[in-house]
Amino acid sequence: MSTDAHRRILCALDTTDTAQACDLARTLAPHVGGVKLGLEFFGANGPAGFRQVAGTGMPIFLDLKLHDIPNTVAKAIHALMPLAPSILTIHTAGGPAMMAAAAKAATEAAEAVGCPRPIIVGVTILTSLDESDLEAVGYQNKLADQVVKLARLAKDSGLDGVVCSPLEIELIKEACGRDFKLVVPGIRPAGSATGDQKRVMTPRQAIDKGADYLVIGRPITQAEDPAVAAQTIAKELGA
Numbered sequence: 001m002s003t004d005a006h007r008r009i010l011c012a013l014d015t016t017d018t019a020q021a022c023d024l025a026r027t028l029a030p031h032v033g034g035v036k037l038g039l040e041f042f043g044a045n046g047p048a049g050f051r052q053v054a055g056t057g058m059p060i061f062l063d064l065k066l067h068d069i070p071n072t073v074a075k076a077i078h079a080l081m082p083l084a085p086s087i088l089t090i091h092t093a094g095g096p097a098m099m100a101a102a103a104k105a106a107t108e109a110a111e112a113v114g115c116p117r118p119i120i121v122g123v124t125i126l127t128s129l130d131e132s133d134l135e136a137v138g139y140q141n142k143l144a145d146q147v148v149k150l151a152r153l154a155k156d157s158g159l160d161g162v163v164c165s166p167l168e169i170e171l172i173k174e175a176c177g178r179d180f181k182l183v184v185p186g187i188r189p190a191g192s193a194t195g196d197q198k199r200v201m202t203p204r205q206a207i208d209k210g211a212d213y214l215v216i217g218r219p220i221t222q223a224e225d226p227a228v229a230a231q232t233i234a235k236e237l238g239a
């Protein structure tokens with residue numbers, strides 16, 4: 001996957017409609033580096049739908065946020081590997097043994113299938129949560145401290161990076177090093193609706209802070225003209 005600034009954009013295709021996802025993937029190809037398929041798309045269309053979108057030639061980030069016991073996550077990664085996703089997500093809250101099992105399974109499964117090993121990243125604290133949400137579910141730490149703690153744990157467990165909000169980019173890079181990949185949702189161009197996202201920044205700000213990948217969904221897909229919306233963001237990043 002390219003790391004030219006606008007190629008760091010991964011557009012979230014949150015839809016159940018395979019034809020719409022394929023159309024968007026083709027239309028957005030000049031302006032972004034890949035597309036993200038998540039629970040909504042995969043729940044409706046499964047591996048067959050994934051293969052149709054992959055047929056457009058776009059790299060695919062498969063965002064299933066696996067969160068289960070180590071054996072189950074490892075087996076799920078083996079089952080998903082024939083799809084050859086570029087990036088795959090698990091939850092850091094699954095713990096160090098689960099993350100280590102996921103990293104090992106990714107290496108072994110990619111070798112068995114003969115595809116490039118996907119980047120395995122762990123979700124830290126969802127970008128839809130803020131301090132009060134964290135308190136409500138019983139966390140004692142400040143949000144940023146908890147994100148950095150989970151990022152360190154992910155690195156020590158063998159993951160390639162984490163999913164975090166733009167607000168924690170610099171803290172994690174400082175704690176885990178420049179090569180530890182940061183996949184960053186909660187991206188909102190100036191003036192666009194935040195919706196359910198609580199920890200947000202603009203694309204330019206997130207890149208300047210050091211994001212490796214920007215995950216952007218509704219500001220592109222719900223725009224009157226998604227190609228124009230993506231091109232505008234790409235231009236903001238210097239394309």
Ligand SMILES: O=c1ccn([C@@H]2O[C@H](COP(=O)(O)O)[C@@H](O)[C@H]2O)c(=O)[nH]1
Nearest residue numbers: 012038125126127185186215216217218
């Ligand atoms: O913490 C997280 C983890 C994943 N996501 C996903 O990213 C996209 C964001 O879409 P927008 O429409 O730009 O809000 C979405 O698919 C989420 O599932 C996240 O937002 N936050």
